[in-house]
Amino acid sequence: MNTDTPNFDSLARAYRWLEYFSFGHMLERCRFHFLKRCLHARHALVLGDGDGRFTARLLALNPTVTIDAVDASPAMLAILRKRARQSSREADARLSTTEADIRRFTPPGHDYDLVISHFFLDCLTDDDLTTLIARLSPRMTKDAIWLVSEFCVPEEGWRRLGARMVIRSLYFAFAILTRLRVRRIPNYTQAFHHKGFHPVDKASYLGGMLVAEVWKRRSHQYS
Ligand SMILES: C[S@@+](CC[C@H](N)C(=O)[O-])C[C@H]1O[C@@H](n2cnc3c(N)ncnc32)[C@H](O)[C@@H]1O
Structure with missing residues (x-):
């Protein structure tokens, strides 16, 4: 792995507990908010x-989906595979994992209907x-959806300051623990619009500090 690739290995085992300790089950609720939209993927x-x-x-609830999962951390991927096997007996046949830096990775499929x-x-970063x-x-089907869960700074109100402080602290911690060099959330809304996607659904948690979103390509953008 390149030297600029963050290394989440040391966090892998504790990651879930650190998350629950910091945010309770809010990130979990946000992550699973649009799960129903994935049941026929x-x-x-x-x-x-x-x-x-x-x-x-997803493997447990959608009995026919096949999944390509990519992550830079071998420790995270080992836990992911173990968890997948516990939730589905056919996990080995339906799940393929790749250890790679996503910035330099081209996925094997040409027919993803869910990202x-x-x-x-x-x-x-924005450029990444x-x-x-x-x-x-070009590797997504015409009707594909892209699910995003992300931290967000609310447009206005007192929560704006709180969200900024939380996000800054998280980046500070990840910079030390994983050598992550990114320092701010990229403007993914602009990037998606620029590449021909549009939002089709959205939910917020923690007063707008967490968002779950569904993006889809506009119909004239198919390649
Ligand atoms: C903040 S964690 C999020 C994990 C999970 N998606 C979740 O919902 O909690 C970020 C994950 O992305 C991986 N990651 C970070 N940068 C990466 C990159 N450039 N290429 C591949 N994986 C990366 C890390 O190894 C880690 O597992």
Whole structure:
């Protein structure tokens, strides 16, 4: 792995507990908010799923989906595979994992009808994200959806300051623990619009500090 790739290995085992300790089950609720929209997906690409809670749940609830999961952390991927096997007996046949830096990764499929990025786009810069969307877009089906869960700074109100402080603290912690170099959440809304996607559904948690969103390509953008 390149030296600029963040290393989440040391966090892998504790990741879930650190999350529950910091945010209770709010991130979990946000992650699973649009799960129902994934129940008929046929081929999913999961970006940076970490310890695999979403992947495992999707395998359990959708008996026919096949999933390609990519993450830079071998420790996270090991936990993801273990969790997937516990939730589905056919996990080995339906789940393929790749250890790679997503910024330099081209997925194997050409027919993804579901792309998932939960609390992962914040590990990318604006340029990384624009390039990633451009690379993945031709590999998605016409009706594909892209699920995003992300931290967000509310437009106004006292929560704005609180959200900024929380996000800044998280980046500070991840910079020390994982060597993540990104310092702010990329403007993924602009990047998606720029690449021909539009939002079709959205939910908020913690007064707007967490968002779950569904994006889809506009019909004239198919490649
Ligand atoms: C903040 S965690 C989010 C994990 C999970 N998606 C969730 O919902 O909690 C970010 C994950 O993305 C992975 N990651 C970060 N940057 C990456 C990159 N450039 N390429 C591949 N994986 C990356 C990390 O290893 C980690 O598992």
